[in-house]
Amino acid sequence: MKSSIMNARRSGLAMAAALALALTACSSGGDSDTSSSDAGGGDSGGGDANLSITFLPKNLGNAYFDTSNSVGGQSAIEEFGGTYEEVGPAEATPDSQVPFINTAAQQGVGALVVSANDPAAICDALNEARDAGVKVVTYDSDTNADCRDLFINQATADGIAQVQVDMIAEQIGDEGQIAVLSASANATNQNAWIATMEEILASDHPNIELVDVVYGDDDDQTSFDKTAALLQTYPDLKGIVSPTTVGISAAARYLSTSEYKGQVAITGLGTPNQMREYVEDGTVTEFALWNPADLGYLAAYAAKALIEGEITGAEGDSFDAGTLGSYTVGADGVVLLGDPYRFNADNIGDFDF
Amino acid sequence: MTLTETRERTASLGQRALALVKQREVGVLAALILVIVITTAKNPNFLFSNDGFRDLLVTPSLLMLIAVGQAMVIITRNVDLSVGSVMGLSAYLVGRVFVDFAWLPWPTVFLIGLAFGGGLGLINGLVVAYAKVPSLVVTLGTLYAYRGINVMWTGSERINASDMPREFLALGTESIGRIPVITLIALVVLGAAGWYMTTQRGGREFYAMGSDPDAATLYGLNVRRRLITAFVVSGALAGLAGVLYAARYGTVNSQVGSGYELQAVGAAVIGGVAIFGGSGTVFGAAIGAFLLMTINRALPVLGVQDFWQQAVVGVLIVGAIVLDRLAATRQERALARERERSHD
Numbered sequence: 001m002k003s004s005i006m007n008a009r010r011s012g013l014a015m016a017a018a019l020a021l022a023l024t025a026c027s028s029g030g031d032s033d034t035s036s037s038d039a040g041g042g043d044s045g046g047g048d049a050n051l052s053i054t055f056l057p058k059n060l061g062n063a064y065f066d067t068s069n070s071v072g073g074q075s076a077i078e079e080f081g082g083t084y085e086e087v088g089p090a091e092a093t094p095d096s097q098v099p100f101i102n103t104a105a106q107q108g109v110g111a112l113v114v115s116a117n118d119p120a121a122i123c124d125a126l127n128e129a130r131d132a133g134v135k136v137v138t139y140d141s142d143t144n145a146d147c148r149d150l151f152i153n154q155a156t157a158d159g160i161a162q163v164q165v166d167m168i169a170e171q172i173g174d175e176g177q178i179a180v181l182s183a184s185a186n187a188t189n190q191n192a193w194i195a196t197m198e199e200i201l202a203s204d205h206p207n208i209e210l211v212d213v214v215y216g217d218d219d220d221q222t223s224f225d226k227t228a229a230l231l232q233t234y235p236d237l238k239g240i241v242s243p244t245t246v247g248i249s250a251a252a253r254y255l256s257t258s259e260y261k262g263q264v265a266i267t268g269l270g271t272p273n274q275m276r277e278y279v280e281d282g283t284v285t286e287f288a289l290w291n292p293a294d295l296g297y298l299a300a301y302a303a304k305a306l307i308e309g310e311i312t313g314a315e316g317d318s319f320d321a322g323t324l325g326s327y328t329v330g331a332d333g334v335v336l337l338g339d340p341y342r343f344n345a346d347n348i349g350d351f352d353f
Numbered sequence: 354m355t356l357t358e359t360r361e362r363t364a365s366l367g368q369r370a371l372a373l374v375k376q377r378e379v380g381v382l383a384a385l386i387l388v389i390v391i392t393t394a395k396n397p398n399f400l401f402s403n404d405g406f407r408d409l410l411v412t413p414s415l416l417m418l419i420a421v422g423q424a425m426v427i428i429t430r431n432v433d434l435s436v437g438s439v440m441g442l443s444a445y446l447v448g449r450v451f452v453d454f455a456w457l458p459w460p461t462v463f464l465i466g467l468a469f470g471g472g473l474g475l476i477n478g479l480v481v482a483y484a485k486v487p488s489l490v491v492t493l494g495t496l497y498a499y500r501g502i503n504v505m506w507t508g509s510e511r512i513n514a515s516d517m518p519r520e521f522l523a524l525g526t527e528s529i530g531r532i533p534v535i536t537l538i539a540l541v542v543l544g545a546a547g548w549y550m551t552t553q554r555g556g557r558e559f560y561a562m563g564s565d566p567d568a569a570t571l572y573g574l575n576v577r578r579r580l581i582t583a584f585v586v587s588g589a590l591a592g593l594a595g596v597l598y599a600a601r602y603g604t605v606n607s608q609v610g611s612g613y614e615l616q617a618v619g620a621a622v623i624g625g626v627a628i629f630g631g632s633g634t635v636f637g638a639a640i641g642a643f644l645l646m647t648i649n650r651a652l653p654v655l656g657v658q659d660f661w662q663q664a665v666v667g668v669l670i671v672g673a674i675v676l677d678r679l680a681a682t683r684q685e686r687a688l689a690r691e692r693e694r695s696h697d
Contacts, residue, residue, distance in 0.1 A: 091508075185660065214653070220604045228408050229653035232398045246604075253514060253603040257526040259403050274604070277515040 050110035051082030053303045055296070056100050058092040058115045058141065063273065063353040064292055065115065068140065072296025073113065079322055080304055082110070094118035098125045105129035111303035113296075114148070115140040123147040135306035139299040140292075149306055149313035151334045152299045154290040157189070160243065161196035163288045163340045164268060165205065168239045171265035171285050175207040176238030179230050181251055181268075183218040183244040193243050211237070216247045223250035231260050242268035248287060252278035272343055272351040279348050291341035292353060298324055298337055377625030377680075378637045381673075385644045392651040399654055407526070407533055411601065413646035414539040415440075417639045418594045419613055420620040421546050422587030424638035427621050428550070429583050430563040430630030431481065431488035436591040436617055438499035439473045440610035443595030445503060448512030448605040451521075459521045463596055470592015471585045473499060478584030482577045488584075496614065500607075507607035514603035525601035535597050539639075542590065546635045559583065563630025620645050623673045645670075 055073050057065035069086050077084040087104070089096035094117050102125055104112050112134055116122055119142065126136050126147040139152040168178055180197075182190045194213060201208050211234055216223025223246060231237060231254075240255075242248035248270040255261055256278050266278075270287045278284040298321050305311045305319035317329040327335050343351065389409070393400040400406060419436050426433045443466045450462055477495055481488045514522060527534045550556035558579050562569045570576050591610075599605050618628075624641025626633030648669060652662045 220602050224602055232396060232405055233654050249604055274513050
């Protein structure tokens, strides 16, 4: 497993090097175009690579994007000496990002890092920007694959299922009854994760029994009452896994004032702000989600690699992402951030989203 | 004491007992006890564990508050469909107060919630009373309008438990002598509303308006004022429910309370409040709320699969109404027969 990744990385590197050589001419041609238009606009571009990178989140004033952009993205850009800027609409409506994309293209930025409000609505604007020489990286939420150079994917279904099984197994001593508190019965993501979790449990954790899957409909009150019902129905229950941020916080809230506090473990996917109270009072040991700061950091380094022509976004391309190490582009120009990030009492104070 | 006197007294005692059994509230209460007994037999934790006992009392309390207000409105031959949205908006307002005005002593949020909910109810009442638009239409409009404001204001934000004071959140689970605080609040409100509706002149006028609005107006009752009062009370109780929701659930987003309006109407109807006004009691509505929420909680314990639970609740509501209808027609027939006999 490990060696095959290494091989893939090495061959990716070789390919990237060859491509970079072949493409130097093109990209430098593109650069000169941009800088001439810059001169016309009265902007002082300068430098050999235009490392000005603009972050365009779904909307401004969203704690999740504040973390990914001004914590993750900005620190990456400062590390490699580029210029950071963040623009964005007040509301996350499908076409609200278009004017910001057009403006960035006119300003001749090096790259746009976008979390798309709609996979198709901003495609034309993005492609116009790319024609003008702007590199486009999507993160958090992708567009159609033909409107961007790279997509930084925060997590895969397998990774999410695996981390949840790992956490619950650790917290209950790899033995006993567990239940799942999901979103709605027809939520595609959750159902896929639960199916994968069942497979992993069956093959790797034979002593853990998944006794029930209940649905809180991503509603605080329903999730809360379903948690109460689970605890009453299964007196021997050892743990609850909730792969939804609403469910896990409602379950933790119920458990925090219940007689079962400390006897039943709760884990799953949550955000630090929602879970802080329950981690601090000892109801919850550990939960997971991706780290948005890492996501923004990786997106910034991917944008830099594209601008400098180190990669083109082809499968197998590999680039360096500062403290996160080296990453390889997968199929369809997707870069996977890695395993979900685990939050616990030691690190939850570092996050605010 | 003569023989006839004693016979009369025993008869009236028997009649009184019979009348009590025939009362709707008693029937609903019996159904509630039956549900609790069956569920407890299946799983003793439902009643006898600390959590179980607490949840049994706490969970229906919010709906009880709203159902009491709803019953007062329905008794006047109106309906308030905006209560769920009023509750949601008040809950978010309370959360914002904790975030933005952290220096305010936390008990003031109860006044804020009551006043704010009452204000939203006042809007409903004024439009219904002065614009003469049916309350069904007005409150359907404000159901969406208040929710829309809530969504616009809240966006994708949410108020988390860590934003609210510990003492306030503790109210959601605290008990005084085994009875949860939230339930005590609901019972006090129920007692006050019941006292007003059964013994006070204003309360009796609610029934008069619901029985025959034209007659009430002709008789010189201040129909407009009573109408506005009913909506203000309903709104204020929804506001209070919003405050208690924040304390109980610890998380407030833009969807708090959606669907409560129909549950409240359902609770009132199950509890014997006639949907066209004029009869029923707030006590019945409160017991109806209790029954509805307890059934909801009992079904998972009884092992009814998730997907079937809502369907079962629906069947129970329809069943309750059909039973009520049958009982009412039988009573009408009996009354008519009696009338004929007395004319003979």
